[in-house]
Each structure stands twice: as C-alpha cells, then as structure tokens.
Amino acid sequence: MTGDRELAALQARLTEFAAAxxxxxxxxxxxxxAALSVEASELLEIFQWLTPEQSARVMEDPEQAHRVEDEVAxxxxxxxxxxxxxxxxxxxxLDAKIGRNEKRFPAPGA
Amino acid sequence: MTGDRELAALQARLTEFAAAxxxxxxxxxxxxxAALSVEASELLEIFQWLTPEQSARVMEDPEQAHRVEDEVAxxxxxxxxxxxxxxxxxxxxLDAKIGRNEKRFPAPGA
Amino acid sequence: MTGDRELAALQARLTEFAAAxxxxxxxxxxxxxAALSVEASELLEIFQWLTPEQSARVMEDPEQAHRVEDEVAxxxxxxxxxxxxxxxxxxxxLDAKIGRNEKRFPAPGA
Amino acid sequence: MTGDRELAALQARLTEFAAAxxxxxxxxxxxxxAALSVEASELLEIFQWLTPEQSARVMEDPEQAHRVEDEVAxxxxxxxxxxxxxxxxxxxxLDAKIGRNEKRFPAPGA
Numbered sequence: 001m002t003g004d005r006e007l008a009a010l011q012a013r014l015t016e017f018a019a020a021x022x023x024x025x026x027x028x029x030x031x032x033x034a035a036l037s038v039e040a041s042e043l044l045e046i047f048q049w050l051t052p053e054q055s056a057r058v059m060e061d062p063e064q065a066h067r068v069e070d071e072v073a074x075x076x077x078x079x080x081x082x083x084x085x086x087x088x089x090x091x092x093x094l095d096a097k098i099g100r101n102e103k104r105f106p107a108p109g110a
Numbered sequence: 111m112t113g114d115r116e117l118a119a120l121q122a123r124l125t126e127f128a129a130a131x132x133x134x135x136x137x138x139x140x141x142x143x144a145a146l147s148v149e150a151s152e153l154l155e156i157f158q159w160l161t162p163e164q165s166a167r168v169m170e171d172p173e174q175a176h177r178v179e180d181e182v183a184x185x186x187x188x189x190x191x192x193x194x195x196x197x198x199x200x201x202x203x204l205d206a207k208i209g210r211n212e213k214r215f216p217a218p219g220a
Numbered sequence: 221m222t223g224d225r226e227l228a229a230l231q232a233r234l235t236e237f238a239a240a241x242x243x244x245x246x247x248x249x250x251x252x253x254a255a256l257s258v259e260a261s262e263l264l265e266i267f268q269w270l271t272p273e274q275s276a277r278v279m280e281d282p283e284q285a286h287r288v289e290d291e292v293a294x295x296x297x298x299x300x301x302x303x304x305x306x307x308x309x310x311x312x313x314l315d316a317k318i319g320r321n322e323k324r325f326p327a328p329g330a
Numbered sequence: 331m332t333g334d335r336e337l338a339a340l341q342a343r344l345t346e347f348a349a350a351x352x353x354x355x356x357x358x359x360x361x362x363x364a365a366l367s368v369e370a371s372e373l374l375e376i377f378q379w380l381t382p383e384q385s386a387r388v389m390e391d392p393e394q395a396h397r398v399e400d401e402v403a404x405x406x407x408x409x410x411x412x413x414x415x416x417x418x419x420x421x422x423x424l425d426a427k428i429g430r431n432e433k434r435f436p437a438p439g440a
Binding site for chain 3: 388
C-alpha cells in the first residue's frame with residue numbers, strides 16, 4: 001500500500017478517467033452514493049448463501065477471489081469519487097471516527 | 111492523505127480496536143460484507159430525497175456534512191476490515207481494476 | 221392476508237397518504253428505488269452480526285420482533301409505491317418470474 | 331391483484347419451489363434478508379445514472395420494463411420467503427405501520 005498506488009493517486013486517476021469519457025454529468029453525489037451502495041451489494045452477493053465458515057475460505061477459489069477483488073475495487077472507486085465530489089478526505093474522516101469510537105466503546109481493561 | 115493517517119495504519123488500528131473488544135468472532139467476511147452494504151445504504155439515505163442539485167450542496171450544511179463524513183468513515187472502516195480478513199490489498203485491487211477499465215472503455219480520441 | 225388489508229387497498233392508502241402530505245414530487249421512481257434499498261438494508265442490519273441459528277430465533281424477542289415487522293412494512297411500502305409510480309403489478313410480475321424459474325431450475329424428479 | 335395470483339398463494343408456491351430443490355438449508359432469515367437487500371440494489375441499479383425525469387419514463391423501453399418487473403419480482407419473492415421463515419404477515423405489518431405513520435405525520439388540514 002505505498003508508492004504510486006497510493007490512495008490520492010488512485011483518486012486522481014479515477015477523476016481523469018471520468019473526465020476523459022465526459023461522465024461528470026452523471027457523477028452527482030447522489031448518483032455516486034447510489035452506485036457505491038449497489039457495488040457494496042454486489043460484494044455481499046458473493047457471500048449471501050455461504051456459511052460463516054465458507055465465507056472465510058472464499059479466497060481459496062481463484063474465480064471467487066477475482067470476483068471479490070473486482071467488487072472491492074468498485075466499492076473503493078465509488079467511495080473515492082464520492083469523496084472527491086464532496087471534498088471529503090476519507091482518511092481524516094476514518095481517523096476521526098476511530099477516535100470517537102475509542103471513547104464510545106472503551107476497551108475492557110483500558 | 112499522508113503520514114500516520116495512511117490507509118495501512120488505519121487498517122491496523124481497526125484490527126487492534128476489534129481485537130481489544132473481542133469482536134473477531136463476529137467479523138467473518140460474510141458479516142463484514144453485510145455491514146459494509148448496510149453502511150453504504152446509510153450514506154445513500156442522506157441523499158435519497160434530494161434533487162441532483164441539492165445533493166451537490168450537501169456539505170454546506172454542517173450537520174449534514176458531519177453525517178456524510180461519519181458514514182464515509184464507516185464504509186471505509188468495514189471495507190478495510192473485510193480486506194484484512196480476506197488478505198485483499200484494496201489499493202492493488204483498484205489499480206488493477208482501473209487498468210482493466212482503461213482497456214474496456216477507451217477514451218475518445220485516445 | 222385477506223379483506224380490507226389486501227395489497228391493492230394498502231397500495232391505495234399509501235398513495236393517498238403521500239398525496240395528502242404533498243410528497244409526490246419526492247416520489248420519483250429513482251428516489252423510491254433508493255428508499256426501498258435503504259429500507260432493505262435496515263432489515264438486514266437486524267441480522268448482520270447474528271449466527272444463522274440466532275437469526276432463526278429473532279422473533280422470540282419482542283423488541284427485535286417489532287423491529288423486524290416495522291422494517292418489513294417499510295420495504296413493502298416502498299415496493300408498492302414504486303410499482304404504483306411505474307404501473308407495475310407486483311403479483312403478476314412475481315407470478316411470471318416463478319414460472320420462468322420453474323423452467324430454469326427444474327425440480328429433481330420432476 | 332386478485333384470484334389465484336394472490337399474495338398467500340404466491341408465498342406458498344415459493345415455499346414449495348424451495349423445498350422441491352432442497353434449498354431450505356440456505357434460506358435462514360439472515361441469508362434471505364441479505365438476498366432481499368441485494369435484489370433491492372439490483373432494482374436501484376436500473377435507475378442509478380438516470381435523471382429524475384428519465385426514471386419516470388423507464389417503462390417506455392420494453393427491455394428496461396422487463397428488467398424492472400424481473401427485479402420487482404425478486405424483491406417481493408425474498409420478502410415473502412423471509413416473512414414465511416419468520417412467521418410475519420407482511421400485510422398486517424404494513425397495515426399497522428400506516429396506522430402509526432398517520433399519527434406520526436398528521437396530514438395538513440386533517
């Protein structure tokens with residue numbers, strides 16, 4: 001997770017990709033949020049009939065593994081495009097949320 | 111999007127957070143995929159009755175802006191936890207996917 | 221599932237309910253489809269951390285049972301409103317789909 | 331919405347269909363709730379890039395119309411199967427919910 005594959009570079013590539021294809025008019029925050037939820041459901045679809053144990057072994061099958069990676073990529077792509085459209089920094093948002101959760105759910109013994 | 115807030119560090123904090131609270135038994139890939147899709151829907155809920163134009167101004171309202179950031183964080187959190195559970199690198203997956211899409215949807219004039 | 225509670229009567233009540241509150245401008249097919257998917261996720265949320273066995277006993281707890289019934293109602297409400305907006309008869313659609321599935325997945329021994 | 335296509339009859343056909351194919355072990359309430367949310371997202375997918383105006387005309391295209399009817403059927407099928415598994419009457423649940431909403435959102439002038 002380093003170098004030129006870093007998150008900001010990927011986000012910039014996604015923005016350029018959409019601009020080169022004149023897709024910006026479709027990429028309202030509302031549409032991107034819908035697309036994100038649709039892709040998250042496609043990821044869930046892979047697991048919906050599996051037992052918990054089967055779900056833990058899903059990467060052992062190359063075809064399923066590829067499908068998982070493909071849907072993970074789609075979810076992350078729409079999340080990054082939504083964040084770009086709204087001016088939200090997803091890493092700062094997550095950093096802040098973990099901080100809030102550490103107070104909300106104190107660890108036992110902490 | 112740099113420094114100690116980087117993606118891998120956040121993913122490690124999420125893993126520690128869950129371990130300290132003994133939440134691992136709940137964090138099967140199947141359950142994490144369900145939680146991810148539920149959080150993506152909570153993000154969509156913010157936009158569901160808005161016009162495209164209203165959706166583009168959602169960050170102007172501080173309360174809505176906070177809600178968006180909170181749900182973005184939840185989506186990213188479950189995506190990172192799912193990837194950790196499955197051994198998937200989300201940045202590599204997205205990098206590969208963009209490459210495939212560049213071939214699948216050639217840019218006009220490219 | 222009979223008498224004045226029948227599906228068409230409920231659908232008519234939902235239409236009147238929205239009209240009396242001037243909600244029709246919000247009830248585009250797109251918005252209703254988004255709301256339907258959001259409510260379906262709220263139903264899933266009840267089950268997301270449960271084992272398969274726990275999910276089968278969810279109605280034993282009165283509070284959980286009420287929450288399930290409430291979310292089932294929301295899903296059905298938005299499905300009926302979407303169908304009204306689009307002129308789709310959901311029972312005919314399901315009847316036709318079961319017919320197609322009976323050909324697509326022949327029963328063993330049939 | 332009458333005769334042998336009524337809701338209870340369709341629900342019984344779905345139960346028989348699953349039993350004849352030995353699918354009951356997969357049809358835990360948790361799995362059915364996941365499948366319901368996945369199908370609701372497939373319905374949303376049809377609308378995700380459309381303007382509100384385009385979404386209102388989606389049934390004018392025969393191919394899109396068929397896709398809508400197919401996904402409406404899938405959503406209703408999983409909702410009925412989930413209700414059968416849990417012992418929930420969806421029409422009573424909706425009747426009760428509309429009653430609660432009539433108190434919660436009084437109509438102007440009522």
